[in-house]
Amino acid sequence: MRKLQAQGVHHITLTGADRQTSIDFWEGVLGMPFVFDQPNLDDPDEGHLYFDPGDGRLITIFTNENRKPVHSRTPMDPGCVHHIAFNVSKATWMQAVERLDARGIRHSGPKDRGFMDSIYFKDPLGLLIELACYKFEPPLGCSHADVMIEAHRQRVAAGDDHIMEVHLADAIELLVRRRQQTLSGDRDPKDPY
Structure with a gap:
């Protein structure tokens, strides 16, 4: 028996609502460039939007104009995604409270996690998003x-x-x-x- 050795996250796909809500949040709030757009190849009634979270990997969203944003928390049942964390610079993290407050986005406030600082808020569909900033830089050649x-x-x-x-x-x-x-x-x- 042999492993199927993973070498990193290729992409994460989320079920979104309408197209514009996805673009407005992922690019308009989180600054992720909208880099690719095509139909969902498994469901022609849906769109498939691709965003670059900053490391060249992809966050993709299935959209459907008949789905509308809901603001309640996404399910936390076993097997469900609890949250997605995105790396930000210390400079950006230090501005997070002010910038979220300016948009009226409720958040957790700063959280000290020992090895990183975090702040949490929900996307327009109720998915918990974390902005995380490491407290250290690894030595050259280390991760x-x-x-x-x-x-x-x-x-x-x-x-x-x-x-x-x-x-x-x-x-x-x-x-x-x-x-x-x-x-x-x-x-x-x-x-x-």
Whole structure:
């Protein structure tokens, strides 16, 4: 038996309402360029809109002019999507409250998640959206996941409940130590003062 090895998210497709609601939200609120448009090849009564969330991957929306936006929360039954999180810069995250408030969009307010900062709000169809901003940059040649797994190990070893900045900093130091060579014979911390 062999795995079917995934190598990243190709795209996420959501069931939308009418075409303009999708364009107004995904491009007009979240700034995702509208990059492709065709019929839903499995249902000719629907449109299929494609948006670039910023990393070249795709968020796609099935639209139907007979479906209207509903503002209640999407189902949270087993198997349903709880929320979708999008990466934003620290500068954008710092403006999120002001910009959501200016549009009258209700939100959670800032949330400190230890390794990232978040804010949550619903799209026009009730899907919970998270804007997330990492509190760290991974060392050159490493991914955010590399830092996260090492920070998790640091957290568990320390007996802490959740990842905090100290675990991230220690994980980054360890990853740099592993990846980057040095001419020094001793890489332990020193006090030159």
